[in-house]
Amino acid sequence: MTEEIATREAYGEALALAGEKDNDVVVLDADLSKSTKSVSFQKKFPDRFFNIGIAEQDMIGTAAGLAASGKKVFASTFAVFAVGRTFDQIRNSIAYSMLPVKLAGSHAGLATGEDGASHQALEDIALMRTLPGMIVACPADGVETKSLVLKSLELENPLYIRLCRLKTPVIFGDKYSFEFGKGSVVEDGADVSIIATGIMLSKAMEASTLLKKEGINARIINMATIKPLDEDIVLKAASETGAIVTAEDHSIVGGLGGAVCELLSEKKPSSVKRVGVRDRFGESAPPEQLFEKYGLTATAIASAAKSALAEKDVQK
Amino acid sequence: MEKLGAEQLSVKSAEMRKEILKMTTCAGSGHPGGSLSATDIVVALYYREMKHKPDNPLWGGRDKFVLSKGHACPLLYAVLADLGYFPKEELGKLRTLNSMLQGHPSSTKTPGIEISTGSLGQGLSVANGMALASKLDKSDSRIYCLLGDGELQEGQVWEAAMTSAHYKLDNLLAIVDFNRLQIDGFVEDVMGVEPIADKFSAFGWNSIEIDGHDFEEIISAFAKAKECTDKPTVIVAKTTKCKGVSFIENVCDYHGKTLTSEELQKAIGELDLVCNIETGEER
Numbered sequence: 001m002t003e004e005i006a007t008r009e010a011y012g013e014a015l016a017l018a019g020e021k022d023n024d025v026v027v028l029d030a031d032l033s034k035s036t037k038s039v040s041f042q043k044k045f046p047d048r049f050f051n052i053g054i055a056e057q058d059m060i061g062t063a064a065g066l067a068a069s070g071k072k073v074f075a076s077t078f079a080v081f082a083v084g085r086t087f088d089q090i091r092n093s094i095a096y097s098m099l100p101v102k103l104a105g106s107h108a109g110l111a112t113g114e115d116g117a118s119h120q121a122l123e124d125i126a127l128m129r130t131l132p133g134m135i136v137a138c139p140a141d142g143v144e145t146k147s148l149v150l151k152s153l154e155l156e157n158p159l160y161i162r163l164c165r166l167k168t169p170v171i172f173g174d175k176y177s178f179e180f181g182k183g184s185v186v187e188d189g190a191d192v193s194i195i196a197t198g199i200m201l202s203k204a205m206e207a208s209t210l211l212k213k214e215g216i217n218a219r220i221i222n223m224a225t226i227k228p229l230d231e232d233i234v235l236k237a238a239s240e241t242g243a244i245v246t247a248e249d250h251s252i253v254g255g256l257g258g259a260v261c262e263l264l265s266e267k268k269p270s271s272v273k274r275v276g277v278r279d280r281f282g283e284s285a286p287p288e289q290l291f292e293k294y295g296l297t298a299t300a301i302a303s304a305a306k307s308a309l310a311e312k313d314v315q316k
Numbered sequence: 317m318e319k320l321g322a323e324q325l326s327v328k329s330a331e332m333r334k335e336i337l338k339m340t341t342c343a344g345s346g347h348p349g350g351s352l353s354a355t356d357i358v359v360a361l362y363y364r365e366m367k368h369k370p371d372n373p374l375w376g377g378r379d380k381f382v383l384s385k386g387h388a389c390p391l392l393y394a395v396l397a398d399l400g401y402f403p404k405e406e407l408g409k410l411r412t413l414n415s416m417l418q419g420h421p422s423s424t425k426t427p428g429i430e431i432s433t434g435s436l437g438q439g440l441s442v443a444n445g446m447a448l449a450s451k452l453d454k455s456d457s458r459i460y461c462l463l464g465d466g467e468l469q470e471g472q473v474w475e476a477a478m479t480s481a482h483y484k485l486d487n488l489l490a491i492v493d494f495n496r497l498q499i500d501g502f503v504e505d506v507m508g509v510e511p512i513a514d515k516f517s518a519f520g521w522n523s524i525e526i527d528g529h530d531f532e533e534i535i536s537a538f539a540k541a542k543e544c545t546d547k548p549t550v551i552v553a554k555t556t557k558c559k560g561v562s563f564i565e566n567v568c569d570y571h572g573k574t575l576t577s578e579e580l581q582k583a584i585g586e587l588d589l590v591c592n593i594e595t596g597e598e599r
Contacts, residue, residue, distance in 0.1 A: 026452070050448060050483065058441045058475035065382075065445020068423070068431055071452070073445075088435055089472070093442055097423045097432040 004167040007198075008106040010142035011163050012037025014149035015074060019045045022153055026066050028052055028075040030059045036076040036106040036163070056081045060089035060103075067099040072153055078112075079105025079121035079162060083128055094158050095131040102152050103128075106163040108138075109249030110277065110294055111199055113165070116284035122277050126254025128160040129227050135180060136227040138162040138248075138256075140201035141171045144224055147178035155180070164249075166287055168199045171222075183230035189217035192305045192312075193237035193244050197223045197256045200247040200275070203291075206298035207247075211305055218305055229259050231267075238270040243308035245273045247301050249291075252276040271311040273304040317370075320363040322531035328398075329359045330590040333560045335394035335407060337583050340574040343411040346419065349564075349571040350464060351391035353495035353528070353555040360534045361460055362395050370399040373427045379457055380430045380446050384439020385464035385493065386420040387572070392429070393417050401428035437470025439463065440490060444479050447488040447548075458542075461490045466498030468509040474519070480548040481520030489541045490521075490550040493528065495557040497568050516550040528553025560587055 019025045019041050031054045033039040042049040052059040056077055063075040076082065082105035083090060094101045105124055112120045128136045135157050139145040145163070152159050171186070186201065187208055196204035201222050208218045219241055221233060238244055244264065246257035257274030264270050277294050291297050320328060332355050340346035358381075362368070366379040383392050390410065397404045402416065409415035416425045420434025431442045443461035450457045467473065480488055492512055500506050509515075513523035522544040526533040534553070541549035557571070558564040561583040564575070575583060 026449075048452065052479055053475075053482075055472075055475035055478070057438075057472040058444075058479055061438050061441020061472065061476065062445040062448065062479065064431060065442040065447070066449045067445070068442070069380075069446050069449030069453075071449050089438055089441075092432060092435040093438050 003170040005142035005170060006164055006167045007139050007142060007145040008037050008163040008165060010145035011076070011104055011106070011149060011161070012040035014146040015041035016044050017146070018150055018153060019048065021150070022072060024070065024072045025153070026050070026071045026073050028059050028063055028073065030054060030056045030077040030081065032077050035078070036104065038074070038076045056086045057089045060086045061093050063101045064093035064097060064099050067101045068097065072100070074102045074104060076104035076106060078119060079108035079124045080119055083124045083160060084121060087127055091131055095134055098133055098157070100155050100158060102159045102161065104161045104163055107165045108162045109164065110282045110290040110296060111164045111166040111249055111287045113287040113290065114284050117281035120282040122251045122282060123254065124162060125226055125250050125256065126258065129254060129259065133157050134227065135159045135225065137180070137225050138198040139178070139224050140198055140222050141168060143170060143172040143174065143176050144178050147176060148224065151178055151180065162198060164199050166199065169202045171202060178224060181225050181228045181230060183221050183223045183233040185219060185233070186222050187218070187220040189219040190241055191217045191243070192309050193219040193221060193241045194247060194301060194305060195221045195223050195234065195237070195244060195256065195260060196247040197226060199249055200296065203296070203298045204247050204301055207301035207305065210298060210302040216305065216309065223256060226256050226259055229263060231263055234260055234263055235268050238264055238268040243271045243305070243312040245275060245301060245304045245308050247275040249296055250276055251279060253279055271308045273308045275301050275304050322535065325356070325359055325363060325531045327591050328363055329355050330560065330587045332359055332391065332394045332398065334584050334587050336390045337561070337575055337580055339393065339407045339410045340390050341577060341580045342408055344574060345411060346390050346574060347387040347572050348390065348574060349497065349557045350385060350388045350493065350495065352558045352560055354388050354462060354493040355391055355559065356529050356531065357462065357491055357493065357534060357553055358391055358395055360531060360538070362399060364535065365538045366460065370401050373401055377455070377457060380459050382431055382439045382443045382446070382459065382461040383421055383433055384461055385436065385467055386433030389421045392421065396428040402426065436464070436467045437472040440473055440476035440480070443488055443490070444476055444483070444485060447480070447485040448483060450487055459488045461488065463490060463492050465492055465494045465496065465509055465512065466503050466506070468492065468512065469507045477516060477519040477521065484546045485548045486545045488548045490548065492550060492552045493555050494552050495555045497557045497566070497571060499571050501568055513550070513552045520547065522547045522549040523552065524549065525552045526554070528555035529559055560590070562586060
């Protein structure tokens, strides 16, 4: 059986590693350290961990002050609170001041499941993408999460890391090295390209297997950094395959799908289908049932790929 | 840097008030009211209380000042320019295209500004982060944060007040510029915030109430704050909006309204009088 680990779990482990590597690493949480897994850091470095309580706006400001004083700060809580409740604090205290704070939003997307719409961030990528200088990343598995967290220590820009509650398959090998701003081709193919982020990458890979059975070869691209978007890999995919599908556990408004469409409509108009939540709130249910109902499955991706292909043929 | 005494500080304040009025009138917009009310406090901080090096704004051992009520930046700009953080000519470019002096403070544009502010309620949290960092670094660097009384209506201030007390940030001094006015009128009419000192005390702070225009009281409150350990200190400084210019003192409209050139001349005349009396040039 494939090994599974939640990206939030990997985040906690990576924080503990980062703390060993660098004495300037400081971690904040807002009463959810057991859920975001920042508790792994707290156990090892209690003096460099500050629980700010149920006060996310204050946590963001505190993170800004620490970063302005040279600390490498990670601040974590659920994605809805991390960037939704605190948008103005992030905008003014962190982004406008260009401070390299690392914000981690766990429990993003429908994958949050039973807690329901109030706790399922479906707009967090969109919000963070609008802030100048903000880097937005959504790792696909535990390995990528760890590499990303460790590499983030060197960033000069603020960063938003989107994490998932759910255990998901480990895709990358131990030697995998994440690079900010770079997408990667996970499977090559010439008929259609599927660009996926976060937990949707493994579903895109499943979709590829389904498509192969019908004689369609899909190129699967992992887009862990949504901003800055790897324009080259998207434009190359559009030129070489002509049909694009995006896949994300996020609203189709303003997320990966939005970013890809913005780029392609300016530079390489192509046949694009966006798989994601179609401008609506989620609801309470086990994640798998939600993925089914809201169309975030391998089958849905495969079917989007076929319609993108069909439209490409019409355009020809 | 030479530490100024009470008399020299009041002359310096009058000079800064003139600069504030000149630059806001020249810009045609800005916030003179809350700049004038906080002038004596900020002058006392920069010319007497704080460790800092104008020729090396990022000096590691410096004390840090967070202007949480960011709209009072004309005051901070006047002080920073006078101290040599940047050339005085910049003051004439306030709020104009490509100027380093933005309508509200920007840390990436102006030397000496520690953090961008302007959206009210955020500064105390940032000051907490700086105070925590100073403690982690075992540094004696102290953090000063100036808030408005109207600003206390922002909930984040009280989240931050809990954090400062919880982490025993005795290297942090918050000062409330208690000028009783906000844009829509008297603070107590818009949304009451009193009793301010009692509120902070209830949140676990050491609270001191003073006349924010009396330098002896300001200096003595700074000293008392340093003696207090294991608690953050707040100085609630009773001030007068538009202090120093008789015909606009306590007039709500001048929160965000600038003087006409005629009014400016009259105001400068009044302030010159202060300078001359204090320096004994005219008696």
